[in-house]
Amino acid sequence: MSATAKKRAPMPEDILARKGGEPIVSLTCYTTPMAQIMDPHVDFVLVGDSVGMVLHGLTSTVAVTMEMMILHGQAVARGLSSAMMVVDLPFGTYEENPEQAFRNAARIMRETGAGAVKLEGGRHMAETIRFLVQRGVPVMAHIGLTPQSINTLGGYKVQGRGAAAQALMADAKAVAEAGAFAVVLEKVPASLADRVTAEVPIPTIGIGASAGCDGQILVVDDMLGLFTAFKAKFVKRFATLGEDAGAAIADYARAVKAREFPGPEHVFGDATPGGPK
Known part of the structure; x- marks a missing residue:
């Protein structure tokens, strides 16, 4: 491959083949400019329903709609040319039955060009995952803390501690057996995440799980310090762009009030010979 050639975007089978190999790199994002920035560095980009909280000011992901997911997926x-895109199925669009899930998953793939969809749930969603995969819809599963279910989970709590570990392991094995090509493990004890990674044949993607997972994912606005409404323990801030932006905006406001901006170099003169253009 030449220095200027672009790598082919991976497909779900390529992600599956990375099980036990080089760690899979992924981030969640929602906009074209951010997708362009991360495209050379990640294996897949998730268009997450967290967009409702990060960009739309919602208090949870429950109110996110198909239209929002399609808009941000598009x-x-x-912004992508070398990373695969996965799009979340929002709450209420797949839980009723497999047929509902297929209609909405097919719409998202058709209207966004996504390579796969992600849905939340373990054993109770296995039938739906199998139904989708058999009909040509690659599925990434998501177990542990499933944000769409916070009203029944009692909030953003660690999942899989104590006796609950066996149930989470059963969820992981069920989604793998149903045909999911990868599974997100969110906010589960590290030791359990390591056990799941060792025992299931599909890649595990950790978020608040373990460095031993087959890959990792974070919301890009979290790791860049752009979204600061709250900070989960599992988020590492690799930059403080929110603080930088606040300082820049304050400096802009000061310059405007002092009539320092715009300066001569930012305005246009009359179109006279030899005059400013």
Whole structure:
């Protein structure tokens, strides 16, 4: 491959083949410019329903709609050339029955160009995962803390501690057997995440899980310090762009009030010979 050639975007089977190999790199994002920035560095980009909280100011992901996911999926797709895109199925669009899930998953793939969809749930979603995969829809599963279910989980709590570990392990094995090509493990004890990674044949993607997972994912706005409404323990801030932006905006406001901006170099003169253009 030449220095200027672009790598082919991976497909779900390529992610599956990375089980036990080089760690899989992924981030969640929602816009074209951010997708362009991360495209050379990640294996897949998740258009997450966390967009409702991060960009739309919602208090949870429950109110996110299909239209929101498709809009942001289309935006992210425009910024990608070498990473695969996965799009979340929002709450209420797949739980009723497999047929409902297929209609909505097919719509998202058709209208965004996504390579796969992600849905939350373990054993109780295995039938739906199998139904989708058999009909050509690659599925990434998501177990542990499933944000769409916080009203029944009692909030954003660690999942799989104590006796609950066996149930989470059963969820992981069920989604793998149903045909999911990878599974996100969110907010589970590290030791349990390591056990799941060792015992299931599909890649595990950790978020608040373990460095031993087959890959990792974070919301890009979290890791860049752009979203600061709250900070989960599992988020590492690799930058403080929110603080930088606040300082820059304050400096802009000061310059405007002092009539320092715009300066001569930012305005246009009359179109006279030899005059400013």
